[in-house]
Amino acid sequence: MSSSTKYDLVVIGGGPAGYAAAIRAGQLGKKVACVEQERPGGTCLNWGCIPSKALLKSAEFYNKLKHSEDLGITVKGVDYDFSKIIGRSRDVADTMAKGIGFLFKKNKVDHVIGTGTVSVPGMVEITDGKDKGKILAAEKILIATGCKPRRLPDLDVDGERVMTSRQALAMKKQPKSVVIVGAGAIGAEFAYFLNAFGTKVTLVEMLDQVLPVEDHEAAAVVEKSFKKDGIDCRTSTAVENIKVNPKSVKMDLVKDGKKESITAESILLAIGVVANTENLLSPRVKLKLDRGYISVDDNYESSVKGIYAAGDIIGPPWLAHVATYEAIQAVNGMFGEGKPQRVTDFPGCTYCLPQVASIGKTEKKLKEEGVDFKVGKFPFQASGKAVASNQSEGFVKLLVDKKYGEILGAHIVGADATEMIAEYGLGMKLEATAEEIHNTIHAHPTMSEAMMEAAAAVFGEAIHI
Structure with missing residues (x-):
């Protein structure tokens, strides 16, 4: 040895x-x-x-x-x-x-x-x-x-007919059609990418929305945009009876007990890790x-x-x-360099267009926990910079504790969302309130003004809506 x-x-x-x-x-x-x-x-x-x-x-x-x-x-x-x-x-x-x-x-x-x-x-x-x-x-x-990447039992990943994200990142040939199983961040990103270049994309998700961990309204904006661009989004749908042939993959899509047979050139598994x-x-x-x-x-x-x-x-x-x-x-x-901290609040980002970024809790989670909260929401349609940039899709949503003004969650869907979320992350780290963000001067015209306006909307004081 x-x-x-x-x-x-x-x-x-x-x-x-x-x-x-x-x-x-x-x-x-x-x-x-x-x-x-x-x-x-x-x-x-x-x-x-x-x-x-x-x-x-x-x-x-x-x-x-x-x-x-x-x-x-x-x-x-x-x-x-x-x-x-x-x-x-x-x-x-x-x-x-x-x-x-x-x-x-x-x-x-x-x-x-x-x-x-x-x-x-x-x-x-x-x-x-x-x-x-x-x-x-x-x-x-x-x-x-x-x-x-998680795989399905009895389904061999060959990198052509059957792929995970790893094989998809090194595709030697663009598939003419693909079924993407799983509409989380990875599935949504590959759906956007392949669809942009003309691949016929069917995006399948077992849960009731694309991007299941995200705010329901943000997910709805993404799904609407995907459908407008020609992506076939199937939520509350399971994939069964996958059969791999030399030049195609055949499977059943099952929703509410009804089966639909579908064939594609490839299948991409984005079902977790x-x-x-x-x-x-x-x-x-x-x-x-x-x-x-x-x-x-x-x-x-x-x-x-x-x-x-x-x-x-x-x-x-x-x-x-x-x-x-x-x-x-x-x-x-x-090595004795201070007491380690465990992760509490963290940003989550999806980089399709429109982008999605979030930190903290969703409205659904706060309601489940019985938290008394207020919502401030500002649409990019009311942002001068967004409209001038032809990027007016989406919104900024801020969830705030009703009593103390503590930021409990933030959700952004739209252009540059993954860059802008850092402001709310810093605010939560410093225990800033929505009022403090509202009273922080943001440069005009910028996309980040929407962050200030959403905070102002918590108090019914947003100027541009």
Whole structure:
């Protein structure tokens, strides 16, 4: 067996949780290694957030060119090269991965390539990959292996007829038609992207709205926009009897007991994720799990002393920015840099058009909890900047505690929603009230004026509605 190298911290997983943890430990002067099966960046950077946003930017730009006459500009002969669009997204991922590699070197993080298995507490063995056979002795271990796409039993993913988001990000050929199963953020984003370039898209969701975790009115705006653009949205609908043929996929869509047979060139599964624990632990290491996810305490420590976990591997919300926050908190705590904080409020974003961004609770949740609250809502149709920019779809909604004015939730649907949500996030962190946001001068004309106007609407004082 190979001789071991001693580390203050070994991080298993190189995604937004893992690489952030390794870099933070390096900043603290610790000897640290980060184990990753592929290059740094994990699913988010290589097969998720970053390349998908590159695809969506191409779709957005193409759509704007097709509607350029709305702005008085005539563009003729607009065309696209699907392979180049996919290629550009891979180039973007390549560039960002190199950036993480540079940060590893800058912070003296050892990048170990392979699968890391916790053989016993304090010991990580590389069981395959380029560095197979290495033994890493660790004072502390942080597990940040994240999640992988959920699959359906007895349905082989071949990357052409049957795809998850990973295969879809490297499509060699654009499908003429596709059924996307699951209308959460990933499903909605791929529906927008493929539809923009002419693929016939059927978007299927078992629950009663697209983007099921979002505000019902925001989801309704997205569904209306999708349908207007030709996406066939099927809510409260199940998919059954999937049969894969050499050149197509046939299935039944079931709603209210009624079946409809449908055929498409491909099917894309966007039905959630499962914890990525394969080959992670030897039989000698028993961690407490909850539905497959690693259970941790308020310090992000597992049931075994010295083994910590952060990010998607500890359960929802499965968001890159939450994973990074948790990982940094865990490292700070384990090395005495303050008391770790657990995640409370966090923004959730969907990058189709119209974009959706939210933080805090929905109206439905507040009603279920019996909270007495007020609503302030401002439509982008009343925003001068939005109308001038030809981006008047959507609204800003603010949910406020009736007694104290505390911000309980915020929901934005429309252009730049994913950028604007940060203001309300900061407001909630600082315990700002709706009145304080209302009384903060926002530049005119800007999209962010809608944030101020929604706060003013809580008190019936919005000027432009």
